[in-house]
Amino acid sequence: MAKSGDRPRAVTESALSTLDFALDRGSPVPLYHQLAQQLEAAIARGVLAPGNLLGNEVDLSVRLGLSRPTVRQAIQSLVDKGLLVRRRGVGTQVVHSRVRRPLELSSLYDDLEAAGQGPTTRVVRHETVPAPAEAAAALGLAGGSEVVLLERLRRTHNQPVALLCNYLPCDLLDLDDARLESTGLYRMMRSAGITLHSARQTVGARSATASEAARLDEKVGAALLTMERTAYDDTGRTVEYATHVYRASRYSFDFQLLVRS
Amino acid sequence: MAKSGDRPRAVTESALSTLDFALDRGSPVPLYHQLAQQLEAAIARGVLAPGNLLGNEVDLSVRLGLSRPTVRQAIQSLVDKGLLVRRRGVGTQVVHSRVRRPLELSSLYDDLEAAGQGPTTRVVRHETVPAPAEAAAALGLAGGSEVVLLERLRRTHNQPVALLCNYLPCDLLDLDDARLESTGLYRMMRSAGITLHSARQTVGARSATASEAARLDEKVGAALLTMERTAYDDTGRTVEYATHVYRASRYSFDFQLLVRS
DNA sequence: CAGTGGTCTAGACCACGTA
DNA sequence: ACGTGGTCTAGACCACTGG
Secondary structure, three states, X not given: OOOOXXXXXXHHHOHHHHOOOOOOOOOOOOHHHHHHHHHHHHHHHOOOOOOOEOOOHHHHHHHHOOOHHHHHHHHHHHHHHOOEEEEOOOEEEEOOOOOOOOOOOOHHHHXXXXXXXXXXXXXXXXXXXXXXXXXXXXXXXOOOOEEEEEEEEEEEOOEEEEEEEEEEEOOOOOOOHHHHHHHOHHHHHHHOXXXXXXXXXXXXXXXXXXXXXXXXXXXXXXXXXXXXXEEEEOOOOEEEEEEEEEEOOOOOEEEEEEOOO | OOOOOOOOOOOOOOHXXXXXXXXXXXXXXXXXXXXXXXXXXXXXXXXXXXXXXXXXXXXXXXXXXXXXHHHHHHHHHHHHXXXXXXXXOOEEEEOOOOOOOOOOOOHHHHHHHHOOOOOEEEEEEEEEEEOOHHHHHHHOOOOOOEEEEEEEEEEEOOEEEEEXXXXXXXXXXXXXXXXXXXXXXXXXXXXXXXXXXXXXXXXXXXXXXXXXXXXHOOOOOOEEEEEEEEXXXXXXXXXXXXXXXEEOOOOOEEEEEEOOO
């Protein structure tokens, strides 16, 4: 580190001062976002090491030729991501942990992303049926209303991992089995102009029934991970009620929490 | 879609205009936060019904005697909470869903909050032991280093629900069993000046071992919900590695996701 | 076209932690 | 006492959406 005599200050001061940021005012990408991306990249590259102070916001804004609120907005977005911590009277520093990369939240996304990828999906059932009670309640329909039932079996490495059961409002969108198997449900919703907004999930466990065991290649009574989800679009419509079961031996939910202050 | 009717309606301009907000500039509570709270209350009371437009930000700021950025900050915080949606060229509207109240994230908090409440906790083991491999890895220690092992049994309504097993760095804090049973681990950390920052969790399932079954009052082989967590404080220190098992029949994780745009 | 949110600026004062 | 982030203001222009 620093030769001698000096406080660790000089070191932590800022590797930032040697960095040059390329801000393009002509770009459609907002300035605060450009800055945030470049800061994030610097952190990822290790140029800004954990514990490093960022230097105060006023200087930074002067140096970059931006206003302080803009710089703040960039920094704030990284704070929200958990990459930086602000402390009054101290400064802003790079969070200093082995916290893994943005594995992000949970399975709204990993189902979404995984959909087109490694995993393969087979549509087992796809028909219109009277809604079971829980599905009707979740979708806000009268009991027994017609809904689309979708049952899919998902595998990776040629091993079954999950049995996905979805209930959708009848008139929500056209479902083509082939596209469904290659593209994934959420992607199809998105391209049908449905913007997902929020979802409520319950994760639990239970023992496998005979039919589940058979389809998932487990023993009867084996522990399964269960997930129940109700999803809403940005107009508040309920677009999906789902009950999924996963082989606990081959799947787990994995997420990172940030403590909100 | 829903049954009929109220979709594209050019709805009531704003029930908001009949509301008066009490903003106290003398209060230590930031203005944007006061506004956010009162908006949230109005939504909760139903004064602002789902789908209602909020009216444009400029007018709102004039009417409240605040600057537009301040009003925006208030609105933004509710957007982040999933209560409002903004759409360019349209306006800001109350999200229109049965999305339940802020059951918030997951168990970092519910463990935290539940700690002093209804549930009771009994300390089963509390000693210093050589760290098992996974614990050492998670805590960033050499294999076999000494760590504090804490095992607790949690019950509600006089029924066991979870077996909590925590590994903590030796010098982290003083643990008093009595306080631990009445106060909860996270609260003790907080009052010892440790500020939790983030955690990484993995939720899975497996069958109960004989000893787990005995302590949780389940049958051997019953499905259990498992949770593994590594928690970090705001300096990046790892403050805890935990492996918990829950009776699936009496416990599930329950959380809400917002799709980040 | 008009109206909305999205972004940005250049200042200001305050509250808090650290020294 | 000082320096930090926390809050707030009063404007401005742009980009998108809708009729």
